[in-house]
Every structure is written in C-alpha cells, then in structure tokens.
Amino acid sequence: MIKLIVFDLWKTLAYHKVPYSTTTKVLKTFNLNIPKEKFTKIFVSSFETKVWHSKYAAYKNLCLNIQIKATPKNIGIIKKIRDTAERQSRLYSHSIPLLKKLKALGLKIALLSNTGAFVLPYIRKTPILQYIDYPVFSCQVGLMKPDLKIYKKLLSVTKCKPTETIMVGDRIDDDVIPPKKLGMQAIHFTNYQDLKRDLKKYNIYL
Secondary structure: OOOEEEEOOEOOOEEEOOOOOHHHHHHHHOOOOOOHHHHHHHHHHOOOOOOOOOHHHHHHHHHHHOOOOOOHHHHHHHHHHHHHHHHOEEEOOOHHHHHHHHHHOOOEEEEEEOOOHHHHHHHHOOOHHHHOOEEEEHHHHOOOOOOHHHHHHHHHHHOOOHHHEEEEEOOHHHHHHHHHHOOOEEEEOOOHHHHHHHHHOOOOOO
C-alpha cells in the first residue's frame, strides 16, 4: 500500500519563467565546449550541495569547476543569469491542486530536490511548502540525486518503506532509475494528465 508520494521540484512542480535554460545560457555566454549533460552536473554540484552564505563564493567555485577565470566580471555575469531565473520561480498550474488532492486522500507528501540555497526564499514565497510533509533539499543535506544516499536519507526521514513510496520526477536518470534500485516505485513525469493515469495503477485516483 502506498503511503508516501515524493516529488521532484523543478520541471515537475515548479519552473523558472525565463525564455532560456541557465546552463545553456552560461555555456553560450562563455563559449564552453562541454557537453550539456556533463556541464549541468558540474553546474549544479558546484553550489547545490551546501548552504553558501555568499553568492560570490558559490559562483567563484563554479567558475573554477568549469575552468573559466574567477574574475569579478565573470562571477557577476553568472550571478545575474541565476538571479534573473530564480526571481522568476513559479509553480505549474497543476501543482497545488495535485498536492491538495493527494493530501485529501490521506497520503504523505515529500519533496526531494537538487536545489541551491539562493532560490529557497523564492520557493518559500509560493504556497507549495504548506502541502509538503517532508522537504529534502540537496543544499541542506549535502547530497544530490542520483546518489542513492539522498534517497536513503529520504526514507530515513519519512520512516516509510521503499515499497510504500512512489517517486515522481521529470528525469529518468535522477528520479526513476535510482529509487527503483532501492525498491521504490517511480513515475517519469511528462505532464499532469499522464501522471493521473499512472497513479491509477496504484489505486490513487485524482
């Protein structure tokens, strides 16, 4: 019996309302010859696994990791790209109705997200955390998906068995393959209508 639904945040429940991907914009701005997937992993791991108290220090670390000069100018460019996107953090129209329906069914809800500390204030301005029983952010626990340790941390916090848990997220490599290795159920999120259909397989009707 399913007791817990775990959601990824970005591109599942929330998004940045800007006409670009921040990683793509940084790649193009600095003309970097790094494959997008590899760059994304470097990008997020540079500042999403701890609570940085200085954006300058965080983005300086990123510059060093992507091998560009950590000058005030370069750090400022990256900061502007990130700040612009983070200020435009929004929830999808389906997000709150979905969470309300799941809560009404008596299910517990967790959030498991690779997220940096600087965007958290914007997330807190939305109503989403009102419906989350267990928020787990990479910057606060020092672990990132797809590391199985963050999933084990989640299970420990929620005190739920893997077989009682469904993970829902938009990335197969981060949100589907790892939890299945631990015996959890997993749903690859593409859109709300398909999610409703997939949840029916677990006798969860929205």
